[in-house]
Amino acid sequence: MDFLMFQLEADSIIPLYEQLYTEIKQAIINGTIEEGVKIPSKRKLAEYLSVSQTTVEFAYSQLVAEGFISSEPRRGFYVQNLAELALIEQRTSIIVQDEGSKASYSIDFSPGKIDTESFPFSIWRKCSKEVISESNKDLLLLGHPQGDYTLRQQICTYLYQSRGVRCTPEQIILGSGTEQLMPLIIRLLGEKAVFGIENPGYPLTHHLLLDDQEKTVPISVDADGVIVSQLEHSNATVMYVTPSHQFPTGAVLSATRRTQLLSWAYQAENRYIIEDDYDSEFRYTGRPIPSLQGIDQNERVIYLSTFSKSLMPSLRIAYAVLPKQLIVKYKQKYSYYAATVPRMDQQILSKFMESGYFAKHLNKMRKIYKRKLEIITKTIAAYDPLVTISGEQAGMHLLLTFETVKPESELIAYAKQAGIRVYGIQEYLSTSDNLFNKPKIVLGFGGIEVEKIETSIEQLMEALKIKKLSL
Numbered sequence: 001m002d003f004l005m006f007q008l009e010a011d012s013i014i015p016l017y018e019q020l021y022t023e024i025k026q027a028i029i030n031g032t033i034e035e036g037v038k039i040p041s042k043r044k045l046a047e048y049l050s051v052s053q054t055t056v057e058f059a060y061s062q063l064v065a066e067g068f069i070s071s072e073p074r075r076g077f078y079v080q081n082l083a084e085l086a087l088i089e090q091r092t093s094i095i096v097q098d099e100g101s102k103a104s105y106s107i108d109f110s111p112g113k114i115d116t117e118s119f120p121f122s123i124w125r126k127c128s129k130e131v132i133s134e135s136n137k138d139l140l141l142l143g144h145p146q147g148d149y150t151l152r153q154q155i156c157t158y159l160y161q162s163r164g165v166r167c168t169p170e171q172i173i174l175g176s177g178t179e180q181l182m183p184l185i186i187r188l189l190g191e192k193a194v195f196g197i198e199n200p201g202y203p204l205t206h207h208l209l210l211d212d213q214e215k216t217v218p219i220s221v222d223a224d225g226v227i228v229s230q231l232e233h234s235n236a237t238v239m240y241v242t243p244s245h246q247f248p249t250g251a252v253l254s255a256t257r258r259t260q261l262l263s264w265a266y267q268a269e270n271r272y273i274i275e276d277d278y279d280s281e282f283r284y285t286g287r288p289i290p291s292l293q294g295i296d297q298n299e300r301v302i303y304l305s306t307f308s309k310s311l312m313p314s315l316r317i318a319y320a321v322l323p324k325q326l327i328v329k330y331k332q333k334y335s336y337y338a339a340t341v342p343r344m345d346q347q348i349l350s351k352f353m354e355s356g357y358f359a360k361h362l363n364k365m366r367k368i369y370k371r372k373l374e375i376i377t378k379t380i381a382a383y384d385p386l387v388t389i390s391g392e393q394a395g396m397h398l399l400l401t402f403e404t405v406k407p408e409s410e411l412i413a414y415a416k417q418a419g420i421r422v423y424g425i426q427e428y429l430s431t432s433d434n435l436f437n438k439p440k441i442v443l444g445f446g447g448i449e450v451e452k453i454e455t456s457i458e459q460l461m462e463a464l465k466i467k468k469l470s471l
């Protein structure tokens with residue numbers, strides 16, 4: 001009877017029978033209760049919802065009168081076929097689609113996908129088995145609000161060695177994703193903060209900040225990353241950046257701009273940089289570029305990263321490294337909340353890192369993604385100069401620029417018709433003016449199997465009606 005678990009309000013001015021009638025009617029129209037289903041007897045539903053039988057009787061009579069249900073003697077009430085009902089209001093058929101009912105694609109170039117073929121399941125299982133044991137009874141209880149110390153220690157060591165981040169475990173806060181940590185950071189920075197966001201940029205920043213136009217300043221991005229001179233002429237006090245691999249253009253913030261950005265932050269007391277280093281583990285050319293946090297001399301960088309790319313997005317573990325003055329503020333204001341990551345998961349990850357499996361996994365994945373990238377580069381070369389690649393130095397997505405008079409939306413529609421999921425760069429803009437004079441597609445390649453990359457790209461080009469020019 002769960003499908004009839006309606007929230008009726010006893011103190012509403014709308015009578016209970018009318019509320020019940022409306023709820024059941026809606027459930028029938030939007031398909032939650034399907035045609036032919038037997039609905040509970042008046043007595044049972046009255047008991048279940050703690051209302052009187054008369055309430056249910058009134059509601060059912062109205063539904064019978066309108067043809068939504070039929071009353072069959074000695075058998076009960078049954079949901080009717082809606083197609084036979086001429087008077088159903090169309091407007092009520094607005095169905096909220098969930099993930100499962102979205103259009104399905106045969107090739108998915110979404111930037112959020114990872115390679116699921118290469119995950120070390122047996123090792124993860126081994127670590128889980130060691131953690132889920134009676135000798136770890138304390139894991140059943142709440143741990144430290146910032147996350148378990150052992151995991152914060154592992155992250156601290158890893159960050160220092162791989163990203164040059166200088167911090168102590170005490171400065172780290174674990175959270176169930178960047179999505180969960182960003183609102184916390186925004187609250188921590190206070191009401192007066194005005195946020196610069198990259199344009200185009202990570203959609204989360206739009207969702208979180210754009211509703212409040214006065215608190216948000218979109219800052220344009222070019223081939224060298226975010227244009228810091230624009231930031232200097234704005235009233236922003238905090239800048240959110242993805243310097244290692246700009247999302248979604250893939251640009252790497254140039255050395256000059258890094259220095260310029262840090263100097264901007266040093267020019268006023270309340271200025272901060274939020275450095276989102278989400279896919280920095282995967283850099284394919286040149287030497288790794290250290291984080292901004294590592295070269296910051298004045299505690300002005302809030303460092304943010306995630307295990308969504310390096311391990312799996314479903315793990316929901318990300319972390320923030322707060323400058324010392326902000327960690328003090330965090331402890332005063334927010335340490336009353338429990339950590340948002342389950343402790344068992346924290347401990348499994350901690351073990352995975354401590355035993356050296358994480359480093360091994362990263363090395364393996366770097367090779368796999370690099371291989372995928374090489375195939376893409378080679379395949380796209382045949383379409384040059386109609387299609388060019390940029391942003392391919394790091395991460396699991398790159399940018400394709402097209403020499404065509406067709407608008408970007410048309411290309412995306414062609415791909416969709418062919419069952420291929422791609423995103424146009426315009427989807428990532430936070431301003432209505434198009435900053436680009438050529439169509440661009442953000443191509444996530446993490447989720448496509450190595451063997452399928454070449455044909456997937458060729459199918460995409462065919463769908464976009466782009467012909468090979470060279471061999």
Ligand SMILES: Cc1ncc(COP(=O)(O)O)c(C=O)c1O
Nearest residue numbers: 177178179202247278306308318
């Ligand atoms: C720019 C950027 N930051 C962070 C993330 C990760 O977010 P989360 O930690 O909530 O999975 C993503 C997507 O994977 C991203 O594109």
